[in-house]
Amino acid sequence: MLPVRKAKNKQLTTMSSTVLITGASQGCGRATALLFAKKGYNLVLAARNETRLEATAKELRSISNSVLAIPTDVGDAKQVERLAEKALGCYEKIDVLINNAGICLTGRIEDTSLEDWQQLMNTNFWGYLHTIKALMPHFLERKTGSIVNVGSFGGKMPLPEMTAYCASKYAVTGLTETMRLELTPKGIHVCAVHPAVINSNFLERAQFRGVDDAEVESRREQMNSLLKSGWVSQPEDIAKAIWDAVQKKKSEVVVGPCFLATEAYRLFPGFLQFIMGARS
Ligand SMILES: NC(=O)c1ccc[n+]([C@@H]2O[C@H](COP(=O)([O-])OP(=O)(O)OC[C@H]3O[C@@H](n4cnc5c(N)ncnc54)[C@H](OP(=O)(O)O)[C@@H]3O)[C@@H](O)[C@H]2O)c1
Numbered sequence: 001m002l003p004v005r006k007a008k009n010k011q012l013t014t015m016s017s018t019v020l021i022t023g024a025s026q027g028c029g030r031a032t033a034l035l036f037a038k039k040g041y042n043l044v045l046a047a048r049n050e051t052r053l054e055a056t057a058k059e060l061r062s063i064s065n066s067v068l069a070i071p072t073d074v075g076d077a078k079q080v081e082r083l084a085e086k087a088l089g090c091y092e093k094i095d096v097l098i099n100n101a102g103i104c105l106t107g108r109i110e111d112t113s114l115e116d117w118q119q120l121m122n123t124n125f126w127g128y129l130h131t132i133k134a135l136m137p138h139f140l141e142r143k144t145g146s147i148v149n150v151g152s153f154g155g156k157m158p159l160p161e162m163t164a165y166c167a168s169k170y171a172v173t174g175l176t177e178t179m180r181l182e183l184t185p186k187g188i189h190v191c192a193v194h195p196a197v198i199n200s201n202f203l204e205r206a207q208f209r210g211v212d213d214a215e216v217e218s219r220r221e222q223m224n225s226l227l228k229s230g231w232v233s234q235p236e237d238i239a240k241a242i243w244d245a246v247q248k249k250k251s252e253v254v255v256g257p258c259f260l261a262t263e264a265y266r267l268f269p270g271f272l273q274f275i276m277g278a279r280s
Helices: 010-015 027-038 050-060 077-091 114-142 163-186 213-227 235-247 258-267 269-276
Strands: 018-022 042-047 067-071 096-099 146-150 189-194 252-254
Touching: 018 027, 018 077, 018 114, 027 042, 027 050, 027 096, 027 235, 042 050, 042 077, 050 067, 067 077, 077 114, 096 114, 114 146, 114 163, 146 163, 146 235, 163 189, 189 235, 235 252, 252 258, 258 269
Parallel strands: 018 042, 018 096, 042 067, 096 146, 146 189, 189 252
Antiparallel strands: none
8 A cells, every 4th residue: 555645735735626536547547637637636546556556646746736546446345445535534525536447358248257247347337336335425415526437338339249348337327327316416416428449558458258269369459450440539538528527517428439329329229239230
């Protein structure tokens, strides 16, 4: 556990807003932390790998009033409770919670194990619920705040051979939309930001499943060529979308060109399923 860094200027950090970001050491989380730092926010950053997290925190300390980096596995409820306690101990209030830590797994349902599903749900769904539950008393007491859940276009439409990933992201969509009904009247803003494919470390770290090594390799190559296509967003695009969503209290944003696909699926789900191969 890294030492808690107290705010350099207590008066300034008490006056400033504070954002807590999970998965903040890389990709979208890191880009979002950078943007919020530039806007004057205090930062609470969480991710598992201490070295990478501290490297990001060090960079951000030249910009932000105050940065607190707490190595945390969001899949572990106790670690998340400790994260919330340390964050509130340091900054007194959290204005924005950004649930962003996520992992990727590609493969058909018959090629994925229960362990694969548990690992994925543990980060992509339970990881979000853990932070929300840990900070809920704080948000309810203050009757204000924003909760942003980073989902995926795979949480708005099915993506072939990504059953477990889509299930985890549809769970995030359900959680976000239902929570919004309950929390909006209580003064709490709840938002989903759904990215398409992003040029981050996500796909490099993604796990692939298939019937044999050749299929696994071909899935990896498919993903790599997708990353080189024009359909890819940058982590900074997601950061901007999150910032905008918080400022304008938006309910949902689908980022990037996949917006057309998710809209088409919303309007014509049967037709899109047919096109994608559900031709029984
Ligand atoms: N990249 C895409 O193509 C894409 C597309 C649609 C949606 N998304 C969503 O966008 C979000 C951000 O993805 P990204 O592309 O920025 O990914 P990324 O570059 O792989 O970064 C993921 C971040 O999450 C952290 N993380 C992973 N598991 C964690 C855990 N159990 N506990 C705490 N932190 C954890 C990682 O650090 P550690 O490994 O050190 O913990 C890292 O900081 C995810 O929710 C993802 O599902 C991504």
